[in-house]
């Protein structure tokens with residue numbers, strides 16, 4: 563099984579993107595899912611359908627306030643069950659794109675996107691018999707919904723349990739849709755809602771997930787044994803850290819746990835960067851980047867990342883979150899050493915194989931050659 567589950571500086575100039583990695587998609591529908599979340603339905607291009615795996619994300623590229631802004635949004639549709647490409651966006655306080663989209667996006671509008679990317683995926687096989695146990699918080703439901711649809715329809719002997727944490731009933735995104743899938747696939751999908759603020763008549767769980775609650779929740783979902791179980795999570799940083807600790811307390815091995823982060827942790831990458839700068843390890847160096855059959859030489863100054871330098875020097879490389887989370891900018895260092903301000907986005911095996919993230923990477927030697935794609 564291949565569950566690869568594992569600072570934003572907008573480009574200074576507007577760029578023209580075209581070619582195989584970019585698409586212009588037509589907005590078919592914008593649906594209010596909750597008071598602070600919408601879903602956006604994009605029509606698949608007529609000529610060539612966009613292929614994607616459940617768990618991957620689209621990068622929306624939108625000019626806002628005179629700048630080109632990119633943000634990643636996980637697909638909540640599944641290529642096995644949905645005709646359209648669907649993402650859901652939850653408003654973030656003072657967030658640029660997450661507020662612009664619900665306030666401005668209209669049906670019929672064209673939106674530039676970058677092709678689906680991301681490693682939070684698995685391959686499906688009819689012969690598989692497995693139990694995926696999901697922990698989602700808020701907008702973290704998006705990749706989970708896609709995976710639920712794919713797993714239920716593609717693996718008749720596999721089951722899913724979803725523990726979904728939200729502030730209150732009104733903020734549960736896809737509540738009805740989850741219920742429909744649970745009814746249709748009775749016994750194969752178990753959805754357990756956990757609310758911070760539960761109403762008086764709430765029959766489910768409420769409060770923060772803790773050891774005792776997790777014990778009770780685990781009693782409510784089928785126990786298929788550790789060999790057949792995989793634990794995946796996506797949600798706010800606090801929730802993910804908490805679930806991680808709880809799973810460790812329940813002796814779930816690390817290699818059975820996979821995470822998708824939407825937001826950079828509070829581990830301050832700037833502190834790590836300062837330390838590297840102070841030690842004099844990071845110097846101005848030239849990096850060779852191979853991408854799309856071309857070779858680019860990029861000068862990287864100590865305060866800049868490889869990606870930021872490339873974009874400044876007019877080299878159009880793939881990227882999305884610019885925070886070391888989404889892996890859109892992933893490349894393989896064929897030679898030389900690269901230091902990453904943030905390593906969470908890559909699995910241990912990816913790091914061992916020499917993969918780096920250009921958006922948080924700095925060359926540490928003079929012979930760095932990176933191959934992207």
Ligand SMILES: Cc1cc2nc3c(=O)[nH]c(=O)nc-3n(C[C@H](O)[C@H](O)[C@H](O)COP(=O)(O)OP(=O)(O)OC[C@H]3O[C@@H](n4cnc5c(N)ncnc54)[C@H](O)[C@@H]3O)c2cc1C
Pocket residue numbers: 570619633634635636637649650651652653654655656657658659660661680701704705823824825883887888
């Ligand atoms: C791989 C990946 C998939 C994602 N999928 C989704 C998705 O399906 N749905 C979705 O709504 N979002 C998703 N996101 C988050 C999304 O890309 C944006 O980060 C989010 O919409 C905020 O963007 P913004 O421009 O509004 O906020 P910004 O202007 O970038 O940030 C404003 C402030 O909010 C903080 N912040 C940013 N994101 C969050 C967050 N999610 N929660 C709390 N604080 C935050 C920032 O640190 C900053 O302080 C995903 C992110 C990644 C990396």
Ligand code: FES
Pocket residue numbers: 880881882883884885886887888889890891892907919920921922
């Ligand atoms: S752009 Fe997302 S990890 Fe680099």
